[in-house]
Amino acid sequence: MRKRCYVLLTALLLIWAFSYPVMGQPTVSGDLSGQFGPGEYIVVGNCQVPAGQTLEILPGTSFLFSGHYTFNVNGTLHADGTPVDSINFVRQFPDETCKHGGVRFNAGPNGSTMSYCHIDFARNTNYPNWSGGGIFCNHTEVSISNCLITNCYAYNLGGGIYASYAPMQISDCIFIGNEAGNGGGVYLSYSNRSEIRNSAFAKNVSTST
DSSP, X not given: OHHHHHHHHHHHHHHHHTTSOOOOOOEEEEEOOEEEOSEEEEEEEEEEEOTTXXXXXXXXXXXXXXXXXXXXXXXXXEEEOOSSSOEEEEEXXXXXXXXXXXXXXXXXXXXXXXXXXXXXXXXXXXXXXXXXXXXXXXXSOEEEESOEEESOEEEEEOSSEEEESXXXXXXXXXXXXXXXXXXXXXXXXXXXXXXXXXXEEESOEETTO
16 A cells, blocks of 8 residues: 555656756847846857847846857947946857857947956857957947956957957956967957057967967
């Protein structure tokens, strides 16, 4: 009798357990606009802010890249964390398969901002996306402050940040362990009026020099 009751109880527990779905971390890819976050999101494809639209990423948001996907900005991005709740663009697992393409500002309007963000293990090796490991800016003015950019790589130029015809305002940032053919930490090309203030560089490498 006890054995029968035990079997019945076990069966009921299994039915109860499998009646409720196991909730995993939400995934993200494709077009993004409006407000997003907070929370952790697994990046399963390229993300983009469409031209003419604005994305505000809220403090405490983390993008965990599951593969070599890129966060493209064709509109306006405001990724402004806080000293307590940063915004993270990092790999999902600590291995080569989760290297990602970083954040790329592609000739959108001026005025995007990134503050208290951490970008780690973004790596770009193939033409045409072989410059700008962590952040790439082309013909758009971006303000970057209090950000941590680590272990990023670009085969050509700008392991941490690459900017072309893009006035950059970089302040109070830290660049550690980034690498590129030229400009391991930052490489600015035809970017007049750019400023780098109160920022620290350590163990960044330019392989061609």
